[in-house]
Amino acid sequence: MLSGHAVNVAAPGLERQGTAAYRVHGMTRRPFSILYIAPSRIGDAVLASGLVKALADKVPDARFTFVGSELTGPLFADTPGVERVIVMEKRSLSGHWISLWNEVRDRKWGLVVDLRGSGLSGMLRRSRRAVHRPSRLIEHKVIEAARLLHLEDDPPAPFLFTSAETEARAEALTAGAGPILAVGPAANWMGKAWPAERFAAVARRLLGSGGALEGGRLMVLGAPRDREVARYVKAAIPGGRQIDLVGAEPLLVCYAALKRARLFIGNDSGLMHLASAAGAPTLGLFGPSDETLYAPWGPAARAVRGPRPFEAFLTIDPSLSHSVCHMMDLPQGEVVAAAEALLSETTPETVHA
Helix, strand or coil, X not given: CEECCEEXXXXXXXHHHHHHHHEECCCEECCEEEEEECCCCHHHHHHCCXXXXXXXXXXXXXXXXXXXXXXXXXXXXXCCCEEEEEECCCXXXXXXXXXXXXXXXXXXXXXXXXXXXCCHHHHCCEEEEEECCCCCCCCCHHHHHHHHHCCCCCCCCCCCCCCHHHHHHHHHHHCCCCCEEEXXXXXXCHHHCXXXXXXXXXXXXHHCXXXXXXXXXXXXXXXXXXXXHHHHHHCCCCHHHEEEEXXXXXXXXXXXXXXXXXXXXXXXXXXXXXXXXXXXXXXXXXXXXXXXXXXXXXXXXXXXXXXXXXXXXXXXXXCCCCCCCCCCCCCHHHHHHXXXXXXXXXXXXXXXX
């Protein structure tokens, strides 16, 4: 069943191994412990999150210990069978890995899944391990993650578990009449951020008189640091039709709230991937990032860019680090047209079924 550092959860062999792992002398059933080391960035963690659902579905007695950053660890808090979420804060001289080793070394793990490609799993007592290694293949990150468990032929879609309490909080936040246009106007680098005033103009067009979402509500999402850019977008719609989730709620609650959105428009960011994982029709705005690798995933997800391909940005900003907005050549009219097309291709019933 082992092939290098990958584990095949789809093959019958794993089922036999899993059953043997939970039974002692064919009678006593015991949990199958999984250590899952998630990426530190939200987008990467969401894109790989289908692996958790695949394991939860295939191994009903799985008991998960999740390791993530301050942002990504809480994304897995509502997973069935979760025993612990460890938030790993980066320290100098790789001290965070030493701390993690001290946290997990005393246990025999059934499986270690390491999306960060560390050497930790090689030092732990475990039956199996699946460790991410850089790939030379040019493929979407969902497929790349699926290769860890040999699921690349049918890659599991991004998915996060939510509790009844999380869903109830999201329901309360989004209660009201009218469809919801969700917007993620910020990005982790200004080069990828479409101008806030264009987000505002698109919101006015879609939610205003004669718009595809006429009379609907505007949900704005972001981190606490995004409040200023969000202010410009919120000003496009009267306060009574706003749902302000900027820095106000845990990411899992935002994810649950996005399940109730009729459309999401946002920059290439972790929020964009949260929206598509939630099943909201998602329009991702791209410029100096590669949609071949990072387009929002799913049948109701689309990527739109201006006239320049990704490679053109590398010629003017090879390190993709300049403090300049590279999104100026994406016209707001093109975004409106793409949004209207996506709305016409989807319905609330089919998207969230």
